[in-house]
Amino acid sequence: MSTAEDSISHGNQTAKAFTLTSALWFAFATTFGMIAAGYLVAPDFMANIEYIQFGRMRPMHVNAVLFGFVTPGLLAAAFYYLPRLMKTRLYSEKLGVFSAVFWNLTVAAGMVGVSMGYSQGREYAELPWVVDILVVISFSLVIANFLLTIRRRTEPILYVSIWYAAAAVVLTACTYCLGNVIWKPDTGALAGIPDAILLWFYGHNVFGLLLSPMALGVAYYVLPIATRSPLYSHTLSLLGFWSLIVVYTHIGTHHLLQVPVPTWLKTISIVDSVAMVIPVMVFLINIWYTVKGKLGDVHADIGAKFVFTGTIYYFFVNIQGSMMALPDVQRITHYNNWVVAHAHIGVLGFAGVTALGGLYFILPRITGKPLHSTFLADLQYWLVLIGITGFGIVLTIVGLIQGQAWYNGETLYRTLPEIQPYYITRLSLGILIMTGAYIGLYNVIRSLYFNRGATS
Amino acid sequence: MRMTPAVILFGVLALLGSIALVMVYWPYAQQDTTPSEIFRARNAEEAAGRHIYLQNGCVYCHSQAIRPFDWDLGSERIAQAGDYVADEPIQLGSQRTGVDLSQEGGEHPDDWHHAHFINPRYTRPSSVMPPFEWLGTERIRALTRYVQSLGFLQADRRMERQDYWKQESITAYEAGPDANVRWLVEHVPEGWHRVPNPYPTTAAGLQRGQRIYQYFCIGCHGPVGDGMGPAQPWIYPPPLNFTILKGRAISGGILYHQIMNGITGTAMPYFKRDLESQKIWEVGDYVAYYFINQSDANQEPKGIDAAWEP
Ligand code: HEM
Numbered sequence: 001m002s003t004a005e006d007s008i009s010h011g012n013q014t015a016k017a018f019t020l021t022s023a024l025w026f027a028f029a030t031t032f033g034m035i036a037a038g039y040l041v042a043p044d045f046m047a048n049i050e051y052i053q054f055g056r057m058r059p060m061h062v063n064a065v066l067f068g069f070v071t072p073g074l075l076a077a078a079f080y081y082l083p084r085l086m087k088t089r090l091y092s093e094k095l096g097v098f099s100a101v102f103w104n105l106t107v108a109a110g111m112v113g114v115s116m117g118y119s120q121g122r123e124y125a126e127l128p129w130v131v132d133i134l135v136v137i138s139f140s141l142v143i144a145n146f147l148l149t150i151r152r153r154t155e156p157i158l159y160v161s162i163w164y165a166a167a168a169v170v171l172t173a174c175t176y177c178l179g180n181v182i183w184k185p186d187t188g189a190l191a192g193i194p195d196a197i198l199l200w201f202y203g204h205n206v207f208g209l210l211l212s213p214m215a216l217g218v219a220y221y222v223l224p225i226a227t228r229s230p231l232y233s234h235t236l237s238l239l240g241f242w243s244l245i246v247v248y249t250h251i252g253t254h255h256l257l258q259v260p261v262p263t264w265l266k267t268i269s270i271v272d273s274v275a276m277v278i279p280v281m282v283f284l285i286n287i288w289y290t291v292k293g294k295l296g297d298v299h300a301d302i303g304a305k306f307v308f309t310g311t312i313y314y315f316f317v318n319i320q321g322s323m324m325a326l327p328d329v330q331r332i333t334h335y336n337n338w339v340v341a342h343a344h345i346g347v348l349g350f351a352g353v354t355a356l357g358g359l360y361f362i363l364p365r366i367t368g369k370p371l372h373s374t375f376l377a378d379l380q381y382w383l384v385l386i387g388i389t390g391f392g393i394v395l396t397i398v399g400l401i402q403g404q405a406w407y408n409g410e411t412l413y414r415t416l417p418e419i420q421p422y423y424i425t426r427l428s429l430g431i432l433i434m435t436g437a438y439i440g441l442y443n444v445i446r447s448l449y450f451n452r453g454a455t456s
Numbered sequence: 457m458r459m460t461p462a463v464i465l466f467g468v469l470a471l472l473g474s475i476a477l478v479m480v481y482w483p484y485a486q487q488d489t490t491p492s493e494i495f496r497a498r499n500a501e502e503a504a505g506r507h508i509y510l511q512n513g514c515v516y517c518h519s520q521a522i523r524p525f526d527w528d529l530g531s532e533r534i535a536q537a538g539d540y541v542a543d544e545p546i547q548l549g550s551q552r553t554g555v556d557l558s559q560e561g562g563e564h565p566d567d568w569h570h571a572h573f574i575n576p577r578y579t580r581p582s583s584v585m586p587p588f589e590w591l592g593t594e595r596i597r598a599l600t601r602y603v604q605s606l607g608f609l610q611a612d613r614r615m616e617r618q619d620y621w622k623q624e625s626i627t628a629y630e631a632g633p634d635a636n637v638r639w640l641v642e643h644v645p646e647g648w649h650r651v652p653n654p655y656p657t658t659a660a661g662l663q664r665g666q667r668i669y670q671y672f673c674i675g676c677h678g679p680v681g682d683g684m685g686p687a688q689p690w691i692y693p694p695p696l697n698f699t700i701l702k703g704r705a706i707s708g709g710i711l712y713h714q715i716m717n718g719i720t721g722t723a724m725p726y727f728k729r730d731l732e733s734q735k736i737w738e739v740g741d742y743v744a745y746y747f748i749n750q751s752d753a754n755q756e757p758k759g760i761d762a763a764w765e766p
Binding site: 048054170 | 457459460461464465467468469471472475476479480483484486487489509510511512513514515516517519521523525526527528529535536537540541542543544545546547548549550551552553554555575576577580582583584585586587588589590671729730
């Protein structure tokens with residue numbers, strides 16, 4: 001089936017809508033990040049502007065990245081591959097487009113809420129209660145479409161990508177309600193230490209049960225197709241899937257190793273953080289063996305290139321994360337920019353880059369025309385790659401400076417002039433990533449709506 | 457294993473449910489809600505201040521939990537679960553772009569906080585904390601009440617001390633420069649009065665002293681040491697004008713002690729954590745040499761000359 005026919009027989013409006021959503025929020029989110037990074041370099045530059053000051057910009061940045069850019073990007077790919085893998089059509093494109101519009105309104109409402117000062121003050125669970133409800137509705141709309149599509153499938157066997165996509169949205173709808181303490185609209189929180197335990201159970205599950213499985217679903221779909229190879233091992237897929245669900249849900253407390261939470265809980269989280277190598281390496285072995293000897297094919301498809309790069313970051317973020325969970329290591333790495341480096345490698349390097357790969361892989365297939373510009377996509381690839389690798393290096397250095405200094409008795413105030421040059425470097429690297437995001441947005445809009453390229 | 461929709465959905469939900477039960481519900485059900493010995497409830501104004509803290513994301517830069525191996529601000533008290541029983545949501549934080557604030561109450565008097573919130577660079581020249589002048593006086597006051605309550609009963613004790621010495625320092629200041637300087641130095645232990653700065657004044661030392669002055673002191677005492685730094689309008693008694701110290705027998709030792717220990721009650725902070733011995737002597741000599749225009753550096757009694765002296 002040629003891609004042109006494909007795009008006609010499936011309307012693909014939902015995948016298109018989520019593609020646009022993702023590209024748009026990538027641009028917004030990186031802009032927010034730039035503003036936040038700007039404050040750390042020059043706190044008096046945009047002084048006393050209530051709605052954009054650092055303490056509000058940072059949660060806007062994080063939530064826009066998570067729920068505006070990465071998740072919709074991965075959803076776009078899922079809305080594309082689910083019907084195809086099950087030899088059917090999406091249950092309802094109308095519902096899908098509606099869910100994408102609703103999704104955008106939800107994220108926008110969240111941004112406005114946090115910007116206006118309605119944050120609930122819990123990291124990764126800042127969005128005010130009303131928006132929490134909207135988020136749950138957004139997920140429910142997606143879940144309904146997914147499950148009803150699964151019900152009308154004509155292919156009896158469910159491919160591994162489907163497991164991940166279905167599990168991710170269903171589990172996240174649950175942990176989102178739980179983690180945001182949705183039954184307590186006034187504070188959206190528990191009291192005391194249990195609040196921290198719950199928060200990080202949820203917080204890590206945003207990566208563990210939403211971004212990671214969705215990204216793995218995309219990788220499992222894109223890479224075998226791009227290299228025209230069958231998946232290396234079904235057994236490894238099974239092992240990877242179930243171990244991810246089990247292990248990831250145990251590690252949230254590794255954010256709390258240095259505060260008074262029960263020791264048994266810390267022990268479990270450390271052991272399981274190290275055990276994270278199981279789901280990660282199982283996946284990587286499976287996918288890397290699948291593409292073994294065919295890196296030329298990967299390189300030839302810009303989408304696959306992004307996705308494959310994402311798997312490499314997944315490797316690094318896992319090695320790094322497992323090490324950070326060791327108490328002796330965390331004595332140096334906690335509370336400082338080391339963690340910020342890790343978070344960016346994980347969320348942007350792995351999940352975000354994979355989402356971009358998904359977008360570029362499906363774009364020609366849903367429009368029936370080649371990308372507006374492969375050159376621009378490639379340029380974006382390098383801008384993001386240099387930016388995020390630079391972030392990883394620079395922020396790790398800052399983290400080590402801070403961590404070592406504090407551990408050896410330096411005061412924080414004295415380290416501020418020491419880390420200033422690195423904050424400036426970080427800002428500059430951020431410009432690369434942000435530029436990449438705007439180039440991507442332009443390319444996506446051109447590819448979707450103003451593409452004069454011949455239908456292939 | 458055959459992955460049907462039912463296996464996937466019920467499988468993952470059953471796993472999530474049982475794991476959440478163990479990892480979240482069990483610690484919740486088993487939690488010890490006994491408040492710790494320093495705990496007390498917050499009053500309405502402190503609660504209002506805490507709300508401002510939540511709204512404005514102070515948590516992204518400030519942790520509220522001291523670890524056993526910390527040295528910096530607040531490190532006299534290691535966090536205990538019972539300190540947090542009333543915190544909904546809890547504000548442990550995951551970043552220390554700024555200092556830990558769990559024991560901030562009473563570290564400084566209120567006027568220091570006011571100046572700091574107006575613009576952190578006024579009191580702390582290398583700070584990267586954003587200014588909060590836009591909050592306006594009312595909300596800055598509420599926020600200050602919250603910050604001054606951090607540490608609960610221990611904070612209250614520190615605040616009593618601040619308030620007592622605030623009154624004393626205002627009385628002294630209002631009695632004129634003579635009385636004020638007498639008051640300032642009479643609380644410096646006698647021994648320090650007789651200790652001159654033991655090291656010689658050198659160009660290099662003054663250079664270093666100047667750098668310390670610019671990173672730590674300039675916002676209050678001002679570029680020329682007359683006490684007219686940008687923090688001045690918010691601070692009372694105002695930052696000391698060093699030039700009035702001339703001819704009042706201010707030894708290097710007195711300067712050292714005041715810088716090291718601060719002057720509780722006034723906005724003058726202690727610098728014993730931030731600056732080590734060499735830096736305190738050198739910034740002291742910088743102040744003496746340039747602003748007081750009278751330095752006792754390297755005068756007798758100074759003991760045996762240190763090995764590095766030129
Ligand atoms: C794969 C195995 C992983 C392990 C064992 C792991 C471990 C850790 C640990 C121990 C921390 C806390 C560090 C501290 O606060 O001192 C942490 C923080 C974090 N991790 Fe991971 N991580 C892993 C993968 C990932 C992935 C794949 C992502 C994103 C997709 C991610 C995103 C984050 C973020 C955003 C934080 C920062 C949270 C904060 O703001 O404090 N991690 N991780």
